[in-house]
Amino acid sequence: MHFSSKLLEQAVEEFGKLPGVGKKTALRLVLHLLKQSKEDVNRFSQAFTQLKEHIKYCKHCFNISDTDTCEICQSPKRDRTTICVVEDTRDVMAIENTNQYQGVYHVLGGLISPMDGVGPADLRIDGLVDRVRQGDIKEVILALSATMEGDTTIFYLYRKLQEFSIEVSTIARGIAFGGELEYVDEVTLGRSIMTRVPYERKVG
Amino acid sequence: MHFSSKLLEQAVEEFGKLPGVGKKTALRLVLHLLKQSKEDVNRFSQAFTQLKEHIKYCKHCFNISDTDTCEICQSPKRDRTTICVVEDTRDVMAIENTNQYQGVYHVLGGLISPMDGVGPADLRIDGLVDRVRQGDIKEVILALSATMEGDTTIFYLYRKLQEFSIEVSTIARGIAFGGELEYVDEVTLGRSIMTRVPYERKVG
Structure with a gap:
């Protein structure tokens, strides 16, 4: 040119x-x-x-925010015993749009991807483990993309969270394999949160 | 959202x-x-x-430039008696890439489009007429898109330039080189049959 x-x-x-x-x-x-x-x-x-x-990142969930604590983490209406783990802020927006989820979030900031040189240390995984260790968490929902990287991250997180007496679930795979979370339609995404299954049932 | x-x-x-x-x-x-x-x-x-x-616009051809007179208008190698009229700077770039044109340009800054509220006064048409009036222009090539707006602008310019003893031409329309006949749209194919040229003129 x-x-x-x-x-x-x-x-x-x-x-x-x-x-x-x-x-x-x-x-x-x-x-x-x-x-x-x-x-x-x-x-x-x-x-x-x-x-x-x-720009700030919420000190609790690491979502993009204008304040130290994001609106969702501040809200008295949200169930603080349930954490939904997502890749990035787009996924928070997508899930919020479904109006199906009342818990709080944890934004990883990426997925484990050896091909792209992204390891567990590059993500906010320690922050998640700290939250589970400190708080009265009952359930962690792993709402990650149905891709190789998503699965790898789910498996890694599941092992990290095994030592705590909490439920670890993944969103139901009503969404097509290989599909990226942000492009899923609202109904399907909402349903898949509603019909989430315990992680061990899937592997067991 | x-x-x-x-x-x-x-x-x-x-x-x-x-x-x-x-x-x-x-x-x-x-x-x-x-x-x-x-x-x-x-x-x-x-x-x-x-x-x-x-950003500056060349005071001769109105092409985007870092200087008052653009590189093309400055170049001693260019034929100043031929002006190629185009819609915008992208068209200048496209024509320059062909290495087939040695004249200078005139950038209109748009096409006449009543639907979009763009009239002749919004374009650099007066500047073009001034150049033709002042200079030793032999030919003006109207290299505009083969659309309704392009045709309207060509017709308008043609009438404006009629009073001068110069040649006014349009770039050839027809089937793209390498294009397979069966994939050509009906309008283009029909027109290219209507405006067929003697074979010897093409090679000669």
């Missing part, structure tokens, strides 16, 4: 670094931005620097 | 304003950005504010 402007090229390059955004799409988006007012472009840019600068 | 953070929601909203970027994609991109370093996020943001602040 031959750019008529270095500034244009840089902006396209930055956009092109985003996952799933090719050079042509990046150029289309940058040219769209260029047509906006200076104020709009500034607001666009600042949204990301502000987010990066001021 | 229920966001756990106002900052997150704002960033997703800003991304979601871009054409063809849905809420889910926006969220995915923002979460990707969040995983980058502060420096990377700053560089990302600044690329757009810098572009918007410092």
Whole structure:
């Protein structure tokens, strides 16, 4: 691609670094931005620097939050004895949208993936174990994607949590194998939380 | 979508304003950005504010440029008697990539589209007419999209340029090279039969 402007090229390059955004799409988006007012472009840019600068992670569940303790962990309506373990904040949003779950969450920040160099130490697993050790937790629901990485993480977490007298469950596999959690429709996802099964039943 | 953070929601909203970027994609991109370093996020943001602040449009052809006169208009190798009229800078890039054109350009900045509220006054048409009036222009090539808007703009420009003793041409329309006849759409195929050219002219 031959750019008529270095500034244009840089902006396209930055956009092109985003996952799933090719050079042509990046150029289309940058040219769209260029047509906006200076104020709009500034607001666009600042949204990301502000987010990066001021974002917090809830000290209990590690979900993205504007405060030290997120809304869900603060809410008196939520059942603090049930923790739903998810990969990232998108999964929290997806589960909240189903209106089927009243417990709290624990956001791992990823899945164990040796191929991508992500080990257990890179995730908030110690934080989860601490919560189980300290609190009156009755059940931990492992709501992870039905992928190789999800299964690996479930297996790892299950072994870590075995020493505690709590129930460990996984969401029902009503969702297609290989499917990623965030793309599952609400009804299916809600059902699969409702019909969760104890982990040992699945392996036993 | 229920966001756990106002900052997150704002960033997703800003991304979601871009054409063809849905809420889910926006969220995915923002979460990707969040995983980058502060420096990377700053560089990302600044690329757009810098572009918007410092971008120039060539005073001759209105192409995006870092200087008052773009590289193409500056080049002594280009034929200044031929102007290729295009919609935007992407078209300049596409034509430059072909290495088939040695003239200069004129970037309209859009196409006439009553549906979108874009009239002739919103485009750099006066600038084009001025160039033709002033300079030793021999030919104006209208290289616009084969759409309703493109055709409307071509017709409008053709009438505007009629008073000058120059050649006005449009790029050839027809079946793409390498294209298999059976997969060509009916309109293109029909038109290309209607506008068939003598064989010797094609090779000669």
